[in-house]
Amino acid sequence: MAQVPYEVYVHVPFCLRRCGYCDFNTYTAVDLGGGVSRSSYADMAMREMDLVKEWQLSHDLHEPPAHTIFFGGGTPTILPAHDLVRLVAHIRDLWGIEEGAEVTTEANPDTVDAAYLAELQDGGFNRISFGMQSAVPHVLKTLDRTHNQENVVSNVDAARRLGLRSSVDLIYGTPGESVEDWRTSVEAALELDVDHISAYALALEPTTKMGRMIASGRLPEPDDDDEATKYEIADELFSQAGLEWYEVSNWCRPGNESEHNLGYWRNVDWAGIGPGAHSHYNGLALRSWDIHHPKMWGTSITQKRVPWADSETLDSTMCIEEMAILGLRMREGLDIAAFEKAAGMSIPDVTLAEFEREKLATIKNGRIIATRRGRLLNDAMIAQVVAAVGA
Missing domain, CATH: 3.20.20.70 (Aldolase class I)
Structure with a gap:
């Protein structure tokens, strides 16, 4: 891999x-x-x-x-x-x-x-x-x-x-x-x-x-x-x-x-440095964020501690939601097969048909690609996809 x-x-x-x-x-x-x-x-x-x-x-x-x-x-x-x-x-x-x-x-x-x-x-x-x-x-x-x-x-x-x-x-x-x-x-x-x-x-x-x-x-x-x-x-x-x-x-x-x-948007690994910066590590399914106030951030560093305010482990539901959010915001679109595999459920055909009928998206090469109208109503599209697979 x-x-x-x-x-x-x-x-x-x-x-x-x-x-x-x-x-x-x-x-x-x-x-x-x-x-x-x-x-x-x-x-x-x-x-x-x-x-x-x-x-x-x-x-x-x-x-x-x-x-x-x-x-x-x-x-x-x-x-x-x-x-x-x-x-x-x-x-x-x-x-x-x-x-x-x-x-x-x-x-x-x-x-x-x-x-x-x-x-x-x-x-x-x-x-x-x-x-x-x-x-x-x-x-x-x-x-x-x-x-x-x-x-x-x-x-x-x-x-x-x-x-x-x-x-x-x-x-x-x-x-x-x-x-x-x-x-x-x-x-x-x-x-x-x-x-x-x-x-x-x-x-x-x-x-x-x-x-x-x-x-x-x-x-x-x-x-x-x-x-x-x-x-x-x-x-x-x-x-x-x-x-x-x-x-x-x-x-x-x-x-x-x-x-x-x-x-x-492709969910790679990144380290966030500085007050309030976020980090993301796929291998640990982890997201963390630094202490916001610079003085407290600096105190943690001086004490030789990674200056995180907190962190969270991303569960399957969070990962599915992120997959929908990130995919539908991008021109390359949401990969339907990959999303359905991650969700363990299929997006209903009626949902995909509605997106096309309402001119919110085109379904092309197995991907949901937002139209201009779909970009303006992106949050509603994301919510509909997530609800459709019960995430």
Whole structure:
């Protein structure tokens, strides 16, 4: 049996400013106490890597060289480029890195420049994911973003000159964003001539600044129909420009998929490093997650303990549900035979017929492949498949 690919995710929990919509595990303080600060973070993360490797070996997990590395946040590029490069080098020393492995960092467009990107490229990075979000000033202001579109253009150009692949992230459904505002942002992203674009519906949590403003009536509530219209516009314009969807929220020119994200959707092994980061190990049917607060995370590392808040063993029902979720979100679709084998039950023909009749999916080569309508109603499709096999 071929070995499951292995990925490493590094979470950097620092931001210059916390965006009003964000509920990620991020902090704006320079020093969070307990030995965890921006200046010491790389060293602490490398110490966690050492502990994780020891834990893996103690559980007879011998992971292959990293297939991908991804730095997320927060804002990884708030750290000096040298620190990100040192972390990549430590991963190479501990686990090895595959020849041609994808090495990505997220980047806020106003925290990098050509010199910073060149240092990353020299240190082994080959892909940058820029948080563009919007090209419209009033939308960026509502999102509390500090960059402008000129930052995005100049840095994508600099990355291209260095031979770095670029992706941009967009958000649709921001309060006050018109359909034309969204069209402007999509067209601006396409003008960058990047090979990968992600577009996510604004997800609001009541505990965020924006969530509180909507609850108090100071901002209008996002509208599902508006978001569906904007998704359709994005899918249409991306398709016309030669970018194909390969996951519900991701489009690329063929061959430019995010290998790291594909690994998540294909349930490979990965180690999550940093406060709140998740890990996944197939051989142990295990999912774990790090302590969220950086100070407590750092204390655990200092005490030479893997800084997990908790973990869970994935039972058969959870695995079946994940199989449906991951398969139906991807263009390659849900493998019916593999799913039925795992579930020990067949998906009723009437369910498959309904998907086709309602234009939610096509059944092709033994796979359920979501249509555009099916992507918009993806959660309902997943629930129907899971219910159909009694999981």
